Amino acid sequence: MTAVYQNTALSSVRDLLELLQFVQTAQSYYIILGAIFLRKPTKTDKELIIEVILKRLREFNPRDRDERTFLSLVIMNPLAKSVAAKHVDEIQRIMFDERYDSLRQDFTYVLYKIRTPTAIQCLKKAALDATLATSALYALSRLKTDETVSLCERALKNPDISPQDKQSIRETLRTLKRKLRAGQVSYSHLTQQSMPKGLVEWSSNLDDIGLLKVLRKIQQMCESGFTKSEIVEVRSAADNLELNDAIRFRFDVIVEGRQEVLWVELFCDDEQAIDLCLFGSPELIAMLEKTT
Numbered sequence: 001m002t003a004v005y006q007n008t009a010l011s012s013v014r015d016l017l018e019l020l021q022f023v024q025t026a027q028s029y030y031i032i033l034g035a036i037f038l039r040k041p042t043k044t045d046k047e048l049i050i051e052v053i054l055k056r057l058r059e060f061n062p063r064d065r066d067e068r069t070f071l072s073l074v075i076m077n078p079l080a081k082s083v084a085a086k087h088v089d090e091i092q093r094i095m096f097d098e099r100y101d102s103l104r105q106d107f108t109y110v111l112y113k114i115r116t117p118t119a120i121q122c123l124k125k126a127a128l129d130a131t132l133a134t135s136a137l138y139a140l141s142r143l144k145t146d147e148t149v150s151l152c153e154r155a156l157k158n159p160d161i162s163p164q165d166k167q168s169i170r171e172t173l174r175t176l177k178r179k180l181r182a183g184q185v186s187y188s189h190l191t192q193q194s195m196p197k198g199l200v201e202w203s204s205n206l207d208d209i210g211l212l213k214v215l216r217k218i219q220q221m222c223e224s225g226f227t228k229s230e231i232v233e234v235r236s237a238a239d240n241l242e243l244n245d246a247i248r249f250r251f252d253v254i255v256e257g258r259q260e261v262l263w264v265e266l267f268c269d270d271e272q273a274i275d276l277c278l279f280g281s282p283e284l285i286a287m288l289e290k291t292t
Contacts (some may be wrong), residue, residue, distance in 0.1 A: 011035075013045045019175050020052050026070035029056065046082040054090060062099050075106040084115045085220045092122045095132065100177045105135040112139035121144055127151040130160035134168045141176045142271060148176055175208060179239045187233055189249040195263050200285040203277040211238060211274055218262070218278075225253030226262065234264060241268035260284045 011019075016036045023029045039051060053074060061067055070112070088092035093099060106124055111119040120143060124272070126136035127148075133155045141146040152173040156166055156257070206214065215231045230251060237247050249264040263279035278288060 009290065012067060013039045013041045014048075015049055017045075017052060026064070027069040030070045030073055033074060035080070035231050037078060043057060045082075048083070050083050050087060054084075054087070057094060059172060060100065060103075062101060068101070068103060069109065070114075072103055072106050076291055080110050080113045081247050083110050083114055085118065088114060088116065088122060092125075095114060095122070095126065096129070104131055108132060108135040108139050112142065114197055115143065115181060124151065127155060129163075130158060133158070133161055134165045134172075137169055138172050141179075149173065149180075152279055175239065176257050178235065182201065183211065186246075187249075189230065189251055190237075191248055191250040193250060195248075195250075199279040200282045201279050202288055203275065204264045205270070205275050207239075207273050208235075211235065211276060214276060218288065220251040220257055221287055221291055222262075223257070226251050234266070238266050238268075238274045241266060241274065243268055243271065255287060258283075 009207070013036055016032050016039075021031065023032060033053075036045075036049065056074075057071065060071065068234070071108055085188075091107050091110055092116075095104050097104070108123060111123050111126075120140070123136045123140050124145075124147065125242070126132035128151075129136070129139065137148065137152055137155060138152065145203075147192075155161055155169050156173075156254070161169070166209055212231070212235065215234055218226050218230060234249065237249075241247060246265060246267040248266075251260050251262040252263065253260050260281060262284065263278040265275075267275040267277070269275060278285065280288075
């Protein structure tokens, strides 16, 4: 199996798709799908992949825990990568079928990847379902869809949604409202300048709470030049970055009486976290490392 996965000369996409018809274990099924994507399938190949995956989903056995685990990976990866608008109706049918239990939430991500008006309508419908609300609302917030605020507020009043899920929905709502306010924030420190050579870098991959903590540490460290308004500016930019987008800021700050330049770069390579990179003099970054 390892040789088949790694050596693309041993078998073609079509060979592996044929093999999938006879694979019984969910783990082997997932490995073969991974091998198929290593071979860079064509658009036509991807249509065949979707049909094979949907066939497996239709035959899903809810009592098979191993099947459930690996099908979740299949849904979130190969299916989400290849799915097309024409599959929305079947995705919706499966998503609302209680037989699929915990897998149902994974399909909200698939609809998020499709992003068509019909897919968005399905997500809005899912937002009214106690089991699907948390993931559906998160997807809608990422799509910056109208009605998401009111759908969040409606979900928070739903007695069938667990306290834990409501906490996640509150966080989605807070982030969404901050994004809406971000449209009124001017990025006065945004720059296209190249950074000078010789700077020292500090970086970390952070969720929203982690990003806020680091920005507050910078605020405490700086005597001027990095206040609450600068924190709002950076957080607003982070909230509005699309996947694989980057943005750069330059802040003229005073630290221990010295004039310093702090360069801040944000890069989004994950829908739930942000890469924060700080550049400055060795003294500035050394101070920052002591406080974080």
